[in-house]
Structures are given as structure tokens and as C-alpha cells.
Amino acid sequence: MNHHPAAWGRPLPASASFDMYNPQFSAPKAAPAHQMPVAHTQQPLVTGTSVLGIKFDGGVMLAADNLASYGSLARFKDIERLHPLGPHTVIAAAGDMSDFQWLKKELNAILREEQALSLTDSHPSLSPSNIYDFLANLFYARRSKMNPVWNAVLVGGWDRVKAETFLGYVDLLGTTYSAPTLATGFGAHIAQPLLREAFEAKAGTDGKGPLMTQQEATAVLDDCMKVLFYRDARSMNKYQIATVTKDGVVISDSKSSETQWGFAEDLRGYGAQTQ
Template sequence: MDHFPTNWGRPRNDAFDAYATFPIHQRPSNGPKDAFSQGVQRTQQPIVTGTSVLAIKFKDGIMMAADNLASYGSLARFKDVQRLQPVGEYTVIGAGGDMSDFQYIQSLLDDLVVEEFTNQDGHGLGPKEIHEYLSQVMYGRRTKINPLWNSILVGGVKDGQRFLAYVDLLGTTYSASTLATGYGAYIAQPLLRRAVEGREDTLTQEEATKIIEDCMRVLFYRDARSLNKYQIATITASGASISDSKALETSWGFAEGIRGYGAQTQ
């Protein structure tokens, strides 16, 4: 077998110099300037990530929560990251997954909101339009085999209508009265469904806050990539607001009775 890549066959030298065969001064003027600028790279996996986002419908609107941690692998690296982002007047999005991809999505949405505002046509983007836009962006990137490594919840209230929906890196979308991403989709979603489903039109804001806080506490106990600092977004007909970071009240006394964690060995 010939182990020299330059002899394996490649495009014409006058169009492409894949292996830097020629000195720089002899390369075609329309070709790449060095061997490292050739080819396209794709993100193979997320690096700095956020975990669960929770969202529910209540009587007056939508409530959403996410903690402030961005993990570098298993290292709790960044502890003041805001994963809830207002978009326009009526909508809040919450993202789990890769934080750099989320920052890119935020820049796309900022440009979209500015463009809509400059049209001066009296219309503003609502949560349905934001969700539709994100679904197209995520699916478009998926079809290019270059996905944005995020799962996103979109919630808002416009014209008296509550809206809550999900979109992920494959462009998968669905809507429900309770939603969760990340590990919360496994251990918080059942709690949310039991507490909320059938009560969406009677649940008060105070009751919704209590449900969200209880689920965030469970996630802190059970999810190794979560944090006890979190924020809550509330979207009603009067607008969207995101709280300052809150600290969960937790107790680890129960761990003394768990084999492998406390003193108990039998």
C-alpha cells in the first residue's frame, strides 16, 4: 500500500492543493493559502453545557425556570450563566445544551427582533413566530449535518393566548402544558404533569412558583450537572419578567441513612 497521501489522487493542482505540495509562491492564486484553511469542521459534541429547563402553563400565563450553571464536562465551571432570555415583548426562551450555540441563537433572535422593529408595520413577533423561526433554523442546521446542540423551550403570551412549545437540535417540535429539557425530562416532567395537567386554567402564580421550586430542588438533589442557584421567568399579558438569581433551601441530612453516602454500610 502507498502510504503517502500526496500519491493517493486528488483534484487538479490548478484548482486545489490539498496537501500543500507546492510552495506558497507557486500555489494557484484562487486556491487556499495554507493546508489548514481547507475543509470544513463540525462541532462533534457540546463542550460547555447547561442542563434542565422547566416550563408550565398557569392561569395567567407561562412560568419557566433554569439554573445558572454551565458545566465544562463534569466541572461546574460557570455559575452565573443566564439561560433564560427575553425575545421581544411577549416571549421568553430557555435553553439547555451547548452555551456557545445558545449565544449564537441569541444573536440570531436579536437581529430578527431589530429587523421586525425597523419595519414599523405595527406588528410584533409573538411566541408562535419565534418558535416557528427557531424550528426552521434548527432543522436547517440539522440537514447540513451541523446542528446547534441545544434543546429550547419557547413560552409567551400574546393577544390573550398562552403558548408553550419545544424545539431541539433535530428540529423536533411539540407543545404541551408542561415541558422540560435535559435530565428534567426524566425526573421533573412526571412531577410537573401530576401537579399541572387539568389545572392549567385555575393554577395561580403562587402555586406555579411552588411547583417549579419543588422540581428545581429535586433536580439539584438528583442531577449532578445542576446548581442550587436558579431564575424564574414569568410571562403574562402585561409582559415578561425574569427574576434575579435565587438560592434553593436544601437539606442533606437524609444522606446519612443512604448506603454509600452516609455512615451506613449494611
């Protein structure tokens, strides 16, 4: 039978190549997978927005909301974009969530291998800088093969050997740098100035003064996440904060900022206003 709506009920022409009701005719078989052209991700589909990082006295804090957007649709609202790696390292990822899932799987496998080696000899556990160096080489290698990992990642942690904090950035191009305050995506434009202002107000522009306390760092991140919720259309007022100190990693439960939108009534173009 011809399945085109304009020809329903009419017999299939004799010249038709296949008929789903007749076993003598079948659709042409697809080419085997090894004969298909190689295809890489051209654009991420389900993505997470900004992640933030800041150093404080005795540790590092990372923050990320729980939203994964399908284009402009706020599709998944319970995604954890903070992932612990070992006892003293946390990564926070923006960008494609499927690539982030793959990345977590690869890093967890490496950590299991390193843990197995440490049981047989005095092999030290991976430090935050070790994981950062691995990600930098991985991202650059994938970029060079025209198959990038569509993420921007912050690595924060406590180096037990050097007894100091670490905070670094790496993105899909293999770009890497380290700083006392870091942000990805839209947060690099909106939240980073707030983070730097708060950090330099305490430690000075040279960063040699006393660092802010853990409570002060939490307050700064809460404020930045509120501003991003106001300004970033891909953000969500539900986020987590990871705290890394020499005592280990603590990732908070999801929390929300206290917000109010009463000021929107005075904005031109809001709602039904015409003037």
C-alpha cells in the same frame, strides 16, 4: 539547539527542518483557511442542564439554573439561560452555551429588523409562535446539513393577537411539540411527572379545568428545581424563573432552594460507610 529533554545542550542536527533561533530555517506554513477541511461541532463542551416550563392562569413560567458545566466540572456559576425576546416572549435553553450565545445574537438581530419595519408601517411584532416556527425551521435546516444547533429550547410567551399563552419545545433534531408543561434533558424524566401531576390536579387530565395561579406555579417550579438539584449531578442550587403575562416579561433574580442532606447518612455507599 535540540529541545528534546534527552538532548538538551546538544547542537541541532544538520538534517533538521527548522531552527527557531535561525531565521534561515522556519516551520512550514499552515494551509490557508479556505483549503482546510470543513469541520462542525461533534460534541458540546460547556453545557447547561434542564429547563422547565408550565402554563398558569394568565401566563407562562420558565425556569433554569445558572450553571454551565465544562464536562463534569461546575465551571461557570452565573450564566443566565433565560433570554427575553421582545415584550412577550422568553426562550430558555439547555445544551451548548456557545450555540446559545450565537442563537441569541441571531434572534436579537431579527427582532431589531422587525422593530425597524414596525416604525415605517403597521407591521406587527413577532409573536411567541412566530419565533417558535423560526427556531423549528432553523434547527431542522442545520440538522439536515449535519451541523446541528446543540440546544434544546423552550419558547414561552403571551400571544397578544390570540390573547392566549404559548409554550413550545424544539431540539437539535428539529423535533417540535407544544404542551402545558415541558422540560428538557434530565428534567424530562424527573421534573416532568411532577409538573404534569400539579397541572392535572387543578385543570384535570383533559386540561379544560381552571389553571393554577401564579403563586401555585411558582411553588411547583421551586419544588422541581429542588428535586433536580438533589438528583441531577449537572445542576446547581441557584436558578431563575421567568414569568410572561399580557403585561410583559419579568425574570427573577437568582434564588436558591432550602435543602438539607441529613438523610444521606442513612444511604449505603455514602461517605466512609462500608456496610
